[in-house]
Amino acid sequence: MSFQFPASQPSATHLTAARIATFGAPQSDQIDIEVVAETGSTNADLLARIGTVGADSMPPALTRPTLLVAETQTAGRGRAGRAWLSAPSAALTFSLAWPFEGPLQGLVGLPLAVGVAIAETLAGFGVDVQLKWPNDILRFGSKLAGVLIETASSAQGKVWAVIGIGINIAIPDEIRQQIGRDIANLQALAAQDRDLLLGVLLSSLTHNMQQFERDGLAVFVERWNRLHAYAGQTVVILDHGKVLHEGTALGIDRIGRLLLQTDKDSTPIAIMAGDISLRVKDPE
Structure with missing residues (x-):
């Protein structure tokens, strides 16, 4: 519409x-x-x-x-x-x-x-x-x-x-x-x-x-x-400037957690919202 x-x-x-x-x-x-x-x-x-x-x-x-x-x-x-x-x-x-x-x-x-x-x-x-x-x-x-x-x-x-x-x-x-x-x-x-x-x-x-x-x-x-802005991109999860996780952003699951692929052979990890920040990783 x-x-x-x-x-x-x-x-x-x-x-x-x-x-x-x-x-x-x-x-x-x-x-x-x-x-x-x-x-x-x-x-x-x-x-x-x-x-x-x-x-x-x-x-x-x-x-x-x-x-x-x-x-x-x-x-x-x-x-x-x-x-x-x-x-x-x-x-x-x-x-x-x-x-x-x-x-x-x-x-x-x-x-x-x-x-x-x-x-x-x-x-x-x-x-x-x-x-x-x-x-x-x-x-x-x-x-x-x-x-x-x-x-x-x-x-x-x-x-x-x-x-x-x-x-x-x-x-x-x-x-x-x-x-x-x-x-x-x-x-x-x-x-x-x-x-x-x-x-x-x-x-x-x-x-x-x-x-x-x-x-x-x-x-x-x-x-x-x-509508996911960072789908398939490498991102970092920060807590007060400290990197907690790094991986490929996959999307959200059924309870709203962000799914992050940290390793090609591993199961994606689920990130809960909190006082953390999400950023696209800067290119090397």
Whole structure:
């Protein structure tokens, strides 16, 4: 499926919940959508509302899936507490709080399913991307988007996943220099309709969350592997700069572990996500 942006809607226009809901229909009927001009972290804001008790509580407690979008995040975070820098209209920064019926361990592999949803949605807009294990979306080999998932339990014992997503739209040069590494922009979409993009992303995420809760990660494995950025390449697994493993990246297994062929005659080893880094090995 492909999408086209209305030519009359510039990206600088403020995001609006009503338009996001319109483009996210029919799934948006099941979700509360909120847009704020600025906040520290959309993930932190939603996590604070999961443990809140009572209808009159401030901030209001979450009662169903909720999308919180910020024009600007001043304390956005990535994996391992890394900062996610953004500027107004330069990125889409948002979090989706989603309640799951199953146990916490049932959420293993959720970042991979979210990555598939983002990649497949962007493909519908003519933007081809690839996935880097465990939670990055790459364009032309540079980071375009990232996913941070945090979990919490409500007073009723329900498990919530707060899915934080940041997608670079047009990051200015000064922020690119602060980041200190290559990042990608959706420059072709910079002058287009962010409400439409976010609405379609919300629809895709909703569908994929429902599928994940029903069927688990297994139904996403083949789709993720088709989008694998480093398939067949020699990579290294790093822990605080120290090489833990080196081998050929094969893809993910049914529970989301990265399969690494370290020796031609050996069984591939399975790498669990954690506070580790994945890099393509530099040529000799």
